[in-house]
Amino acid sequence: MDLATKRRLSDLATQARVLILNMLTKAGSGHTGGSLSVVELLTYLYFHRMRHKVEDPAWPGRDRLVLSKGHAAPALYAVLSLCGYFSRAELFKLRRIDGSLQGHPDVRRTVGLEATTGSLGQGLSMANGIALGLRLSGSGSRVYAILGDGELQEGQVWEAAMSASHYRLRNVMAFVDANGLQIDGPVEQVMGLEPITDKWEAFGWDVQEIDGHDFSQIDEAVQRAERSGGDRPNVIVARTIKGKGVSFIEGKLRYHGVAPTMDELRRAMDELGGEVLIEEKN
Numbered sequence: 001m002d003l004a005t006k007r008r009l010s011d012l013a014t015q016a017r018v019l020i021l022n023m024l025t026k027a028g029s030g031h032t033g034g035s036l037s038v039v040e041l042l043t044y045l046y047f048h049r050m051r052h053k054v055e056d057p058a059w060p061g062r063d064r065l066v067l068s069k070g071h072a073a074p075a076l077y078a079v080l081s082l083c084g085y086f087s088r089a090e091l092f093k094l095r096r097i098d099g100s101l102q103g104h105p106d107v108r109r110t111v112g113l114e115a116t117t118g119s120l121g122q123g124l125s126m127a128n129g130i131a132l133g134l135r136l137s138g139s140g141s142r143v144y145a146i147l148g149d150g151e152l153q154e155g156q157v158w159e160a161a162m163s164a165s166h167y168r169l170r171n172v173m174a175f176v177d178a179n180g181l182q183i184d185g186p187v188e189q190v191m192g193l194e195p196i197t198d199k200w201e202a203f204g205w206d207v208q209e210i211d212g213h214d215f216s217q218i219d220e221a222v223q224r225a226e227r228s229g230g231d232r233p234n235v236i237v238a239r240t241i242k243g244k245g246v247s248f249i250e251g252k253l254r255y256h257g258v259a260p261t262m263d264e265l266r267r268a269m270d271e272l273g274g275e276v277l278i279e280e281k282n
C-alpha cells in the first residue's frame with residue numbers, strides 16, 4: 001500500500017473515531033471500546049477493498065459486510081456516513097426510537113446494512129448463507145464477516161466455521177477483532193480461546209494473524225487471502241486494542257458498554273485533533 005493511500009485511510013479512521021465518540025456521548029449509552037478497536041478494519045473495507053455503490057445500495061454486484069459483533073454498530077454507522085450513505089445529523093440520533101440508527105444494526109431501518117446483528121454468534125452463519133446464495137446465482141461478490149474474540153465463545157461460530165469449510169466458501173472472509181477483552185474481563189480469563197489461529201486451522205480455514213490497526217498489514221493479508229489458490233475460506237485474526245485511539249479508554253474494561261461523558265469527549269477530541277460536534281448529552 002502506498003504512503004498516500006495509507007495517509008488517506010488513517011485520516012478517515014480518525015474522522016470515524018471523532019464521529020463515534022460524539023455520537024456515543026450524545027446518545028449517552030453504547031459500546032465505546034469495541035467500536036474503537038474495529039475502526040481500521042471497517043475503514044479499510046469500505047474505502048479500499050469492497051465494491052459498493054453509495055448511489056445504489058442494493059446493487060447486485062456489491063460485496064457484503066456482516067458486522068457479527070453488532071454492538072460495534074457506531075463504528076459501522078460512522079464509516080457508512082463517511083461514505084455518504086446517510087447524513088451526519090442522523091448519527092446524532094443514535095439509539096433513538098425516531099432515528100434509523102439503532103443500538104445494534106437493523107437491516108430494516110438502516111440503508112447500507114446487509115444483516116441484523118447484535119445477538120452474538122450468528123453473523124458468520126448469515127455470511128455463509130449470503131455466500132452460498134451468491135455462489136448459486138453465479139456472482140463473484142465477496143462476503144466479509146467481523147467477529148469479536150469474546151464472541152468466539154459462542155458455539156454457533158464453530159458450527160458456521162465447519163460449514164464454511166465443508167461448502168468450500170472461498171467467497172467468505174472472516175475477521176476476528178481480537179482485542180483481548182470482553183464484557184466481564186479479559187477473554188483468556190473468562191473462557192480462554194488461545195491458540196485462536198490453531199482452532200480456525202483445525203476447522204479447515206486458511207488463517208493469518210496481523211496487527212489490526214496497521215493498514216499495510218490488513219491490505220497484505222487480504223490480498224494474500226484473495227490471491228491464494230485452494231478452496232478453504234479465509235480468516236484474519238486482527239490483534240487490536242480495545243478503545244484504540246484515546247489514551248484513557250484504551251485497554252479499559254469499563255468502556256466496553258459505557259459512553260464518554262462530555263468532559264471525556266472534550267479530552268478525547270484534544271487527543272484526536274477532532275471537534276466536539278454536539279451541544280450536550282441527552
Ligand SMILES: Cc1ncc(C[n+]2csc(CCOP(=O)(O)OP(=O)(O)O)c2C)c(N)n1
Binds near residue numbers: 034035120147151
Ligand atoms: C448472544 C449474546 N449474549 C450476550 C450479549 C451481550 N454482549 C454484548 S457485547 C458482549 C461481549 C463481546 O465480547 P467481544 O466479542 O470480545 O466484543 P468486543 O470486546 O470486541 O466489544 C456481550 C457478552 C450479546 N450481545 N449476545
